[in-house]
Amino acid sequence: MEFSVRSGKAEKQRGACVVVAVFKSRKFSASADALNRASRGAIATVVRRGDISGDVGRTLLLHDVDGVSADRVLLVGFGKQGKVNEAHFRRAVAAAALKLREIAVTNAALFVCDVEVQGRDLAWKAKHAVESIEEALYRFDQLKSKKKDKTGPRQLRLFVAQSDELASAQGGARQGEAVAGGVHFARDLGNLPGNVCTPTYLAAQAKKLQRTHKIKSTVLDEAKMKALGMQALLCVARGSREPPRLIVMEYRGARSDAPPVVLVGKGLTFDAGGISLKPAAKMDEMKFDMCGAASVFGTMKAAATLRLPLNVIGIVPSSENLPDGAANKPGDVVTSMSGQTIEILNTDAEGRLILCDALTYAARYKPAIVIDIATLTGACVVALGAHPSGLFSNDDTLAENLLEAGETCRDRAWRLPLWEEYQEQLDSNFADVANVGGRDAGAITAACFLARFTEKFKWAHFDIAGTAWKGGKEKGATGRPVPLLTQFLIDHCAST
Ligand code: BES
Ligand code: MN
Ligand code: ZN
Numbered sequence: 001m002e003f004s005v006r007s008g009k010a011e012k013q014r015g016a017c018v019v020v021a022v023f024k025s026r027k028f029s030a031s032a033d034a035l036n037r038a039s040r041g042a043i044a045t046v047v048r049r050g051d052i053s054g055d056v057g058r059t060l061l062l063h064d065v066d067g068v069s070a071d072r073v074l075l076v077g078f079g080k081q082g083k084v085n086e087a088h089f090r091r092a093v094a095a096a097a098l099k100l101r102e103i104a105v106t107n108a109a110l111f112v113c114d115v116e117v118q119g120r121d122l123a124w125k126a127k128h129a130v131e132s133i134e135e136a137l138y139r140f141d142q143l144k145s146k147k148k149d150k151t152g153p154r155q156l157r158l159f160v161a162q163s164d165e166l167a168s169a170q171g172g173a174r175q176g177e178a179v180a181g182g183v184h185f186a187r188d189l190g191n192l193p194g195n196v197c198t199p200t201y202l203a204a205q206a207k208k209l210q211r212t213h214k215i216k217s218t219v220l221d222e223a224k225m226k227a228l229g230m231q232a233l234l235c236v237a238r239g240s241r242e243p244p245r246l247i248v249m250e251y252r253g254a255r256s257d258a259p260p261v262v263l264v265g266k267g268l269t270f271d272a273g274g275i276s277l278k279p280a281a282k283m284d285e286m287k288f289d290m291c292g293a294a295s296v297f298g299t300m301k302a303a304a305t306l307r308l309p310l311n312v313i314g315i316v317p318s319s320e321n322l323p324d325g326a327a328n329k330p331g332d333v334v335t336s337m338s339g340q341t342i343e344i345l346n347t348d349a350e351g352r353l354i355l356c357d358a359l360t361y362a363a364r365y366k367p368a369i370v371i372d373i374a375t376l377t378g379a380c381v382v383a384l385g386a387h388p389s390g391l392f393s394n395d396d397t398l399a400e401n402l403l404e405a406g407e408t409c410r411d412r413a414w415r416l417p418l419w420e421e422y423q424e425q426l427d428s429n430f431a432d433v434a435n436v437g438g439r440d441a442g443a444i445t446a447a448c449f450l451a452r453f454t455e456k457f458k459w460a461h462f463d464i465a466g467t468a469w470k471g472g473k474e475k476g477a478t479g480r481p482v483p484l485l486t487q488f489l490i491d492h493c494a495s496t
Helices: 030-038 042-048 086-102 122-137 163-191 199-212 222-228 231-237 283-305 351-365 378-384 396-408 420-426 442-451 482-495
Strands: 002-007 017-023 059-063 072-077 107-111 155-160 216-220 245-252 261-265 267-271 311-321 332-335 341-344 369-374 389-393 413-415 459-463
Touching: 002 163, 017 030, 017 086, 030 042, 042 059, 042 072, 059 086, 072 086, 086 107, 086 122, 122 155, 122 163, 155 163, 163 283, 163 482, 199 216, 199 245, 199 267, 199 283, 199 311, 216 222, 222 231, 222 351, 231 311, 231 332, 231 351, 245 283, 261 283, 261 351, 261 482, 267 283, 267 351, 283 311, 283 369, 283 482, 311 351, 341 351, 351 369, 351 442, 369 482, 378 389, 378 442, 389 396, 389 442, 396 413, 396 459, 396 482, 420 442, 442 459
Parallel strands: 002 155, 017 072, 017 107, 107 155, 261 311, 261 369, 267 311, 369 459, 389 413
Antiparallel strands: 059 072, 216 245, 245 311, 332 341, 389 459
């Protein structure tokens, strides 16, 4: 999709379609009002007859409206005037995009930035218009033998009322495009099945990013990981025919000595549970167990696209978790790269095993901040459902900044405690730590396990088990939390 930002009058725009906002109780946005006047009240007449209610996401298409240069007018409901919140705005814009695709319109002039959104400025509206349109129009049909037809919008012009508003709207739209590109990449990686998206495939994606973006990629194979003592990571891969990989991506947008933000993403390309085998129902969804990794890929891409003035390192430990004669067994004890020994009481708690070595490895970058992202526990879904990601941190300021970034971009997180009191659930009779802490507070004890490997730096952990993908009829990856992470990096640049 190609977006451009323009200023001009709604009634004067030529082309296939002009899109304007209407509200409940027959209220019009400024642009809808202008169209109505140009058409000598024709639009008000239609609205008065009750053909569109103004509810969020309702649309009404009009053809050949007198006094309007475009072929069509698309009216879109944004709810109650003056009461439009962030979610309403995004839903209404997405509905407009879907309607444009339905009628196979390739270009349109969008007059949606004149809608007042509570507490948000023009740049926010431009950013989120772009993001929600790209999100709504996303399709994954790479693996279908018959592709869906490609008709639908290709060029969208986003309008502002005054030319002095162009710069801020353009800035917002540019950020929106970068985030949308990162989300798209993350969704594609997440949606690919385990027989395509293997650790080797993810490593190849990092090399591809190196060719297309200012990102340097390095891939560590088993021999290199063995030399580093990454037994926690390696033992998870023992039950699989696919070799594990540790993928490192470096984006350097600041001075070489500026401490980087390190993003670590769980890249479990299929999690059958290992010897502690999972039940069959919905096991296919465990192809999404690499969505943390996918969010690191997506965020790296977005940061490089925006040429953010900071250093970002992405680290992705990647493996499968399958049962096999060579696989981990409950009771096995392994030594992690940090030197801490781990008793594997449940081979299905593998995410923390591959992450702990990657987190230890992160220290060599002398990071300002380390953030890991992982589909870590079913317990997090029980606690928080599908709306926020779970957030844990050993640093209050970092946690607040991440929560705030999530609020700004409607990709929210909710903080859970990492109290010392929970640590004793991980006591082991045979090793330094057990890899599971019992049924109670499962998301917290998983985070507590990781905390033992991150004491030397400011660290946050996202449990995205509930947010990274949707099940059911809409089954598919969401690309979360790429919007949150990218927003955090943007804000971080502004504050340092
Ligand atoms: N990848 C899963 C977590 C998961 C489960 C995410 C269901 C989304 C939906 C993880 O590797 C896992 O299996 N965790 C176990 C931990 C338990 C054995 C302590 C879980 O959540 O059941
Ligand atoms: Mn598991
Ligand atoms: Zn897993």
